[in-house]
Structures are given as C-alpha cells and as structure tokens.
Amino acid sequence: MKTPTAAILVVGNEVLSAKVRDENGPHAARVLRQRGVQLTAILTLPDRLDAIEEAVARERPRVDWLFTSGGVGPTHDDVTLLAIARALGRPLARHPVLVDSIRAWHGRLGSEPPEAALRMADVPEGTRLVGDPLHPVMVVENVVMLPGPPQFFRAQFDTFASALDAPPFHLACVYLSIGEPRFAQALDEVSRRYPEVEIGSYPRFDEADHRVRVTFECKDACLVQAALRSFLAALPEGAVVRCEGVSPG
Amino acid sequence: MKTPTAAILVVGNEVLSAKVRDENGPHAARVLRQRGVQLTAILTLPDRLDAIEEAVARERPRVDWLFTSGGVGPTHDDVTLLAIARALGRPLARHPVLVDSIRAWHGRLGSEPPEAALRMADVPEGTRLVGDPLHPVMVVENVVMLPGPPQFFRAQFDTFASALDAPPFHLACVYLSIGEPRFAQALDEVSRRYPEVEIGSYPRFDEADHRVRVTFECKDACLVQAALRSFLAALPEGAVVRCEGVSPG
Numbered sequence: 001m002k003t004p005t006a007a008i009l010v011v012g013n014e015v016l017s018a019k020v021r022d023e024n025g026p027h028a029a030r031v032l033r034q035r036g037v038q039l040t041a042i043l044t045l046p047d048r049l050d051a052i053e054e055a056v057a058r059e060r061p062r063v064d065w066l067f068t069s070g071g072v073g074p075t076h077d078d079v080t081l082l083a084i085a086r087a088l089g090r091p092l093a094r095h096p097v098l099v100d101s102i103r104a105w106h107g108r109l110g111s112e113p114p115e116a117a118l119r120m121a122d123v124p125e126g127t128r129l130v131g132d133p134l135h136p137v138m139v140v141e142n143v144v145m146l147p148g149p150p151q152f153f154r155a156q157f158d159t160f161a162s163a164l165d166a167p168p169f170h171l172a173c174v175y176l177s178i179g180e181p182r183f184a185q186a187l188d189e190v191s192r193r194y195p196e197v198e199i200g201s202y203p204r205f206d207e208a209d210h211r212v213r214v215t216f217e218c219k220d221a222c223l224v225q226a227a228l229r230s231f232l233a234a235l236p237e238g239a240v241v242r243c244e245g246v247s248p249g
Numbered sequence: 250m251k252t253p254t255a256a257i258l259v260v261g262n263e264v265l266s267a268k269v270r271d272e273n274g275p276h277a278a279r280v281l282r283q284r285g286v287q288l289t290a291i292l293t294l295p296d297r298l299d300a301i302e303e304a305v306a307r308e309r310p311r312v313d314w315l316f317t318s319g320g321v322g323p324t325h326d327d328v329t330l331l332a333i334a335r336a337l338g339r340p341l342a343r344h345p346v347l348v349d350s351i352r353a354w355h356g357r358l359g360s361e362p363p364e365a366a367l368r369m370a371d372v373p374e375g376t377r378l379v380g381d382p383l384h385p386v387m388v389v390e391n392v393v394m395l396p397g398p399p400q401f402f403r404a405q406f407d408t409f410a411s412a413l414d415a416p417p418f419h420l421a422c423v424y425l426s427i428g429e430p431r432f433a434q435a436l437d438e439v440s441r442r443y444p445e446v447e448i449g450s451y452p453r454f455d456e457a458d459h460r461v462r463v464t465f466e467c468k469d470a471c472l473v474q475a476a477l478r479s480f481l482a483a484l485p486e487g488a489v490v491r492c493e494g495v496s497p498g
Contacts, residue, residue, distance in 0.1 A: 013447065014464075015278070018275065019464070020451075022275075026267065029267040039266070040294075041292070041295075042264070042293040043291075046289060051290075075433045076440045076441075113430065114434075116433035149452065151455075169266075180323050181365040184324045187324055187325060191326075192325075198262065200268075203398065205398060205401070215268070
C-alpha cells in the first residue's frame with residue numbers, strides 16, 4: 001500500500017505578523033503521523049487571493065489530501081474558498097445545505113441571516129459535506145477546507161482524519177555521545193543501503209546526556225531494525241548512550 | 250520607503266513528522282514584525298533537494314530576503330546548501346574562512362576535522378560571511394542560510410535582522426460584542442476605502458468579553474486612525490466593547 005500524503009495550507013496574516021502562533025499545523029502534523037499519513041509541507045500564507053490560488057494549484061496535484069485552515073468566514077479577508085475555486089477552475093455556488101444550517105443558526109437567535117452570513121455558503125461548485133451534518137467538513141476534489149479557529153479546526157480535522165487510517169510508521173532512535181562529523185560517512189552509507197528508511201540526525205548543543213539523536217523511520221519495521229543494526233555496527237566503541245528499539249512513531 | 254519583505258523556509262522532516270515543534274518560524278515572525286519587515290510566507294518543507302530547490306527558485310525573486318533554517322550540517326540529510334546553489338545556478342565551493350574556523354574548532358579538541366566536517370564549508374559560490382567572525386551568517390544574493398538548532402538560529406537571525414530596520418507598523422484594535430456577519434459589509438467598505446490599511450477580523454468562540462477583534466495595520470499611523478474612525482462610525486450602538494488606539498504593532 002502506497003503511503004498516503006498530505007499538505008497543509010495555513011491561511012493567516014495574523015500568524016505571519018506574529019499576533020498569534022499557529023496551532024493548526026502542529027496539530028495536523030501530530031494526527032497525520034499517528035494515522036500513517038506522510039505530511040509533505042506546512043505552508044503559512046497571507047490572506048491574499050493570488051497567493052492562496054497559486055499554492056493550491058501547485059500543491060494539490062502532488063498530494064492525496066490538501067488541507068486548508070482559515071479564511072472561510074464572512075469578512076473581506078476571508079478569501080480561501082474563492083482562491084480554491086479559482087485554482088480548481090470551478091465557480092462558487094451557494095450550497096443549499098449550508099444555507100439551511102446558517103438560517104437555522106440565525107433562527108435560534110431570532111433573526112434572518114444577513115447577506116454576509118449567507119456568503120459563507122458560497123463554496124466551490126461540487127463541494128461535498130462530510131461527517132457530522134451540524135458541523136460538516138467541506139471537501140472539493142482532494143481539498144479539505146477547514147476553519148481557522150483552533151477548536152473548530154481540530155474537531156473537523158480529527159473527524160476527517162479518522163477515516164484516513166494507513167499502516168503506522170515505525171521509529172527507532174539512537175542517542176550518541178559523538179558529534180555528527182564522526183559518524184556522517186557511516187550514516188550516509190546506511191542511508192544509501194536502505195533508501196526506504198528515512199534517517200534523520202539531530203545534534204544538540206546543551207547539557208543533555210547525548211550530543212546527537214539519530215532516527216530511523218519506515219513503515220516496514222524489519223527495514224528499520226536492519227538499518228539501525230547496520231548503523232550500530234559501524235559506530236566506534238562507546239559512541240552509543242542508549243538506543244530505543246522499533247516502536248510505532 | 251517601500252516596506253521590506255521576507256519569507257522563511259523551515260527545512261525539517263522532524264517538524265513535518267511532529268517530532269519537534271518549529272520555534273524558528275515564530276521567532277523570525279516576531280523579530281521581523283518589530284523591525285518593520287513584512288513576512289509573506291513561512292514554508293516548512295522536508296529535507297529533500299528537489300523540494301527545497303524549487304521553493305528557493307520560486308520565492309527568492311519575490312522578497313527582499315529569503316531566510317532558510319536547517320539542513321546545513323555534515324550528514325546525508327543536510328541538503329539545504331546544495332539546493333540553494335542549484336536554485337541560484339551556482340556551484341558549491343569550499344569557503345576558506347569557514348574551513349579555517351572548522352579547523353580551529355577541531356584543533357581545540359586536539360584533532361584534525363574529518364572530511365564530513367569540512368563539507369560544511371561547501372557553500373554556494375559567492376557566499377559572503379556577515380557579522381561575528383566566530384559565528385558568521387552565510388548570505389548568497391538575498392538568501393540567508395541559517396542553522397536549524399533554535400539557539401543558533403536565533404543568535405544569527407537576530408544579528409542579521411538588527412541591520413534591517415524599517416519604519417514600524419502601526420496597529421489599532423477594536424473589540425466587538427457583535428458577530429462578523431453584522432459588520433462584514435461596513436468593514437468591507439472601509440477596506441476598499443483604505444486599501445493601504447491591512448484589516449483583519451478574528452472571531453472567538455469562548456467566554457471572552459468580546460466576540461470579534463478587528464485589527465487595522467499600516468506604516469502610516471494617520472491612515473490607521475482614519476480607517477478605525479470610519480469603521481467605528483459605521484457600527485451599531487453598543488457594539489464596541491473597547492478600543493485600543495494606534496500603537497506600534
């Protein structure tokens with residue numbers, strides 16, 4: 001089974017101008033990893049039609065799922081849905097089910113929704129509503145359009161992601177007392193011998209008990225084990241502080 | 250004076266696989282904002298030559314400064330410098346000053362640097378070293394190549410950014426007790442009347458004392474003030490919870 005892939009577009013001037021810190025990208029990264037989905041990019045872009053349209057057109061064909069966060073409200077700076085519609089070559093169309101739920105919501109407040117509220121039902125033509133009918137996830141082709149406020153993003157993202165189960169990644173780690181230059185060549189050889197295994201090397205420069213953590217990851221636990229063993233065999237004596245065997249990562 | 254612009258490329262499988270949370274993007278966003286620089290994108294990408302090369306080639310011509318974080322060490326997964334070299338159509342060249350400092354560093358440990366360590370001196374041809382000679386910032390054309398570990402990233406980033414002073418942004422905020430649909434049209438009109446002012450609308454859905462915060466930002470404090478006044482005049486009575494006047498933002 002091919003590993004499913006995803007990318008996330010975080011639309012938000014407020015993140016770029018450091019007014020808030022993005023919570024949605026890290027949340028999505030965590031959940032996708034648990035689900036066995038490979039995240040290939042987190043792109044934080046301004047609330048600008050051209051920037052979003054371009055990124056959607058470029059990234060969408062490369063991944064199984066493109067998630068967007070933010071820009072789906074009723075104000076002038078909410079341009080994500082229009083940008084996606086343009087990137088897909090689809091018009092915006094008012095979705096009757098979304099209109100009904102906006103009307104129902106305003107009805108509870110005893111008022112008719114203003115036109116600005118109804119504009120939130122203008123979505124790329126062909127948008128389907130997935131999951132909980134009261135808080136449906138909007139999906140068009142392989143683009144999943146999620147709201148920016150973290151509590152709504154999480155609820156909808158988790159709903160959608162629960163259907164994405166793929167085999168898990170397996171992870172092994174080695175903690176080393178020697179610096180990267182002393183094992184770089186050995187690691188390079190292991191990485192060439194096991195191209196399916198994703199190998200990372202993360203030095204630290206503080207008072208930790210190790211200088212570098214090396215990670216081995218792959219969906220095939222046997223390959224992770226083999227790459228790990230091959231690396232351990234190439235290390236000088238005393239280099240290993242500790243080793244964490246293969247586990248779901 | 251034109252507002253200087255910047256983008257940041259965070260290179261890191263470890264961020265995409267949720268092993269660590271990126272600290273460098275948010276730090277850079279904060280500092281650039283304080284310096285009056287407009288950040289136009291934070292792009293988190295994997296340690297993949299093709300992905301980094303493509304992003305550098307695309308983003309670099311659009312901004313005054315493109316910062317990269319990570320991928321400058323001696324292991325097989327450190328491919329940022331080669332990717333930048335390719336994007337700029339420059340070969341890698343071993344930089345004599347960097348070689349000297351790698352030799353000096355290993356000399357203090359009483360050893361000759363291994364070839365893997367010297368490879369860290371292989372930088373895009375034409376790279377200049379800026380700031381503190383012991384921890385120089387590597388710059389080629391308008392690409393600033395910074396290390397991934399946050400303490401080094403911050404030290405070098407702050408050094409470089411200290412030379413970027415531009416006039417500050419000015420910010421005003423209004424906190425509202427009414428929902429977005431009730432003022433969206435008024436805000437839309439203000440945004441069309443004051444295109445130079447960046448206007449954001451941020452709803453919340455918790456127990457806060459307000460339902461929406463609206464922000465007005467621009468380098469011209471008078472325009473911020475004018476846009477704010479124009480919006481306040483269009484609001485229904487009782488809508489304003491409080492208002493924060495123009496201040497450096």
